[in-house]
Amino acid sequence: MSRYESKDWKQSMKLRYDYNNMLLGKVDVESQHPSFQKKVGALTAQEIDAAMPALEKARLSIARKWGKPSRMMAWTKLPYNQKTVVRDILSAAKGIRKNFEYLVVFGIGGSALGPIAVQQALNHLHYNDLPAEKRNGPKLYVVDNVDPERMSALFDVIELEKTCFIIITKSGSTSETMSQTLIAFDALKDKLGEDSIRHQVIAVTDKAKGNLARIAADYGLKKFVVPDGVGGRFSELCPVGLLPAAACGIDIEEMLAGAAYMDELCREADLTKNLGYMAGLIAYLTMKKGKNIQVMIPYSDSLKYMSDWYAQLWAESLGKKYSFRKKVVHTGQTPVKALGVTDQHSQVQLYAEGPFDKVITFLGVDSYRTTYTIPTGFEGMPSLSFLSGHTMNELIQSEQFATEMALTHAGKLNQTITLPEVNAFTLGELMFFFEVQTTVCGELLGIDAFDQPGVEEGKINTYALLGRPGYEDVKKALDAQEKKEDKFVI
Numbered sequence: 001m002s003r004y005e006s007k008d009w010k011q012s013m014k015l016r017y018d019y020n021n022m023l024l025g026k027v028d029v030e031s032q033h034p035s036f037q038k039k040v041g042a043l044t045a046q047e048i049d050a051a052m053p054a055l056e057k058a059r060l061s062i063a064r065k066w067g068k069p070s071r072m073m074a075w076t077k078l079p080y081n082q083k084t085v086v087r088d089i090l091s092a093a094k095g096i097r098k099n100f101e102y103l104v105v106f107g108i109g110g111s112a113l114g115p116i117a118v119q120q121a122l123n124h125l126h127y128n129d130l131p132a133e134k135r136n137g138p139k140l141y142v143v144d145n146v147d148p149e150r151m152s153a154l155f156d157v158i159e160l161e162k163t164c165f166i167i168i169t170k171s172g173s174t175s176e177t178m179s180q181t182l183i184a185f186d187a188l189k190d191k192l193g194e195d196s197i198r199h200q201v202i203a204v205t206d207k208a209k210g211n212l213a214r215i216a217a218d219y220g221l222k223k224f225v226v227p228d229g230v231g232g233r234f235s236e237l238c239p240v241g242l243l244p245a246a247a248c249g250i251d252i253e254e255m256l257a258g259a260a261y262m263d264e265l266c267r268e269a270d271l272t273k274n275l276g277y278m279a280g281l282i283a284y285l286t287m288k289k290g291k292n293i294q295v296m297i298p299y300s301d302s303l304k305y306m307s308d309w310y311a312q313l314w315a316e317s318l319g320k321k322y323s324f325r326k327k328v329v330h331t332g333q334t335p336v337k338a339l340g341v342t343d344q345h346s347q348v349q350l351y352a353e354g355p356f357d358k359v360i361t362f363l364g365v366d367s368y369r370t371t372y373t374i375p376t377g378f379e380g381m382p383s384l385s386f387l388s389g390h391t392m393n394e395l396i397q398s399e400q401f402a403t404e405m406a407l408t409h410a411g412k413l414n415q416t417i418t419l420p421e422v423n424a425f426t427l428g429e430l431m432f433f434f435e436v437q438t439t440v441c442g443e444l445l446g447i448d449a450f451d452q453p454g455v456e457e458g459k460i461n462t463y464a465l466l467g468r469p470g471y472e473d474v475k476k477a478l479d480a481q482e483k484k485e486d487k488f489v490i
C-alpha cells in the first residue's frame with residue numbers, strides 16, 4: 001500500500017492557506033488615520049461576506065465547465081483519467097534511465113516551467129552534479145530559450161550518443177521549440193545517423209495537430225499526447241510534466257494523488273472553508289482594491305521555481321484586455337518572483353516601505369527534509385554565538401515569521417501557504433490548488449483564464465521577420481516601422 005492511500009497520512013500532508021494578514025484587525029492599521037487605512041486596503045469581514053454570493057455563482061459556473069475539454073477544463077480530470085498513460089510513462093521512464101546519461105527537454109512556457117519547478121522541488125538541489133549512482137536518473141537539462149550561447153553550451157556538456165531528447169509542444173509548431181528540434185535532428189543525423197532519431201527522441205504533443213505530430217509519425221517516434229482541453233500552463237500533471245519527472249525518478253503517482261486530494265478539498269461546499277475558492281476570492285478582492293502586484297516568496301530553495309511556474313499561470317491566465325462579454329477590462333496582477341531569505345536582503349525593503357500596491361504570498365514549509373545544526377564557536381562574541389545550537393531550520397522559519405510580522409506591522413497585505421513538507425504529494429496539491437485559485441479568480445473577474453491572445457501578435461511578427469510564407473504583408477509593415485528616427489536613438 002502506498003502511503004498516500006492512508007487517510008491519516010493524507011490529512012497530515014494537507015497544505016494550509018492562511019489569509020489572516022489580509023484582514024482588517026489583523027493588519028496593524030485600525031488605530032491609524034483613515035487615509036492610511038485606505039492605502040493599506042485590508043479586507044473587511046463585511047466585504048468578504050458581501051462577495052460570497054458572487055463566489056457561489058462562480059462555483060456553479062465552474063462546475064458546469066468542470067472536466068470539459070471544450071472549455072479548456074480537462075486539466076481537472078488529470079488526477080483520475082491517466083492510468084494507462086501513467087503506465088506507459090513509467091515504462092518509457094525506465095527505458096530512459098537504463099539507456100541514457102543525459103535527458104534534454106526542449107519546450108517553452110507551459111511546456112517547460114512545470115518540469116523545471118518539479119525537478120527543483122523533488123530532486124537533489126545539486127542533482128546534475130551528483131555521481132550517477134546517487135542520482136535517480138539521467139542528468140536533466142530543460143532548455144526553454146533560443147539563446148544561441150545556451151544551445152551551444154548544452155552541446156558542450158552532453159554526449160550526443162548518451163542523450164535522450166524529449167520535445168514538448170502542445171501546438172507542435174512553436175518556433176522556439178521547433179528550431180531546437182531542427183538542431184537536435186541535424187546533430188543526431190550528422191553524428192549518429194538518421195536511425196538514432198527514432199531511438200533518442202520522444203515527442204509530447206497534440207494527438208494529431210501540428211508539425212511535431214507529423215514529424216513523430218514520419219520518424220516513428222515514441223509519442224505522448226497532451227490531452228484535448230488542457231492548456232499549456234495547466235499541463236504539468238499530464239505527460240508534459242509527468243514524463244520528465246518520472247525519468248528522473250520522481251513518484252508521479254504520488255503527485256497525482258496529491259492533486260486528487262486537493263481536488264477533493266476544493267469541492268468543499270462551504271466555500272469559507274474551501275482553500276482554492278477562498279484564495280481565488282481573496283486575490284480578486286485585493287485586485288479590486290488596486291493591488292496590482294503579487295509577490296511570491298518561497299522560504300525553501302526547493303520551491304524557488306514554483307514562483308516561475310506560478311508567474312506564468314497567474315500572468316497569462318488573468319492578464320486580459322477583454323471580458324467574456326467583450327468589454328475592455330484590462331485585468332491582471334503582475335507576478336513577482338522572490339526567494340526567502342535571500343531577497344530579504346534585496347527586495348523586502350521595498351515591500352516594507354514602498355507603495356501599497358502589492359500582496360506578498362509566503363510559501364512556507366513545516367518540516368524540511370534535513371536538519372542542520374549551527375555549531376558552537378566564537379563564545380566570546382555574544383552577538384554571534386547566540387546562533388550556536390540553533391538549527392538552520394529554526395533560522396529560516398524564524399526569518400520567515402519575522403518578515404511576515406514586519407510586513408504586517410507596516411500595513412502590507414500578506415498571506416501564507418504552508419506545505420507540511422515538500423514531497424510529490426504536497427507538490428501535486430500545491431499545483432492543483434494554484435490552478436483552482438487561478439480559475440476561480442478568472443471567473444470572478446469575468447475573463448477567459450484559458451486563452452492568451454496577447455502573445456499572438458509577437459508570434460506573427462516573428463514569423464514575418466523570418467520569412468514564413470503567408471506573412472509577407474506583416475513583414476512589409478514591420479520593415480516600414482523599423483526606419484526609426486535617429487534623433488530618438490541615443
Ligand code: PA5
Pocket residue numbers: 108109110111168169170171172173174177231232233234316452
Ligand atoms: O500556456 C500556454 O498555453 C503557453 O504558455 C504555452 O505553454 C507556450 O506558448 C508553449 O506552447 P506549446 O506547448 O504549444 O509549444
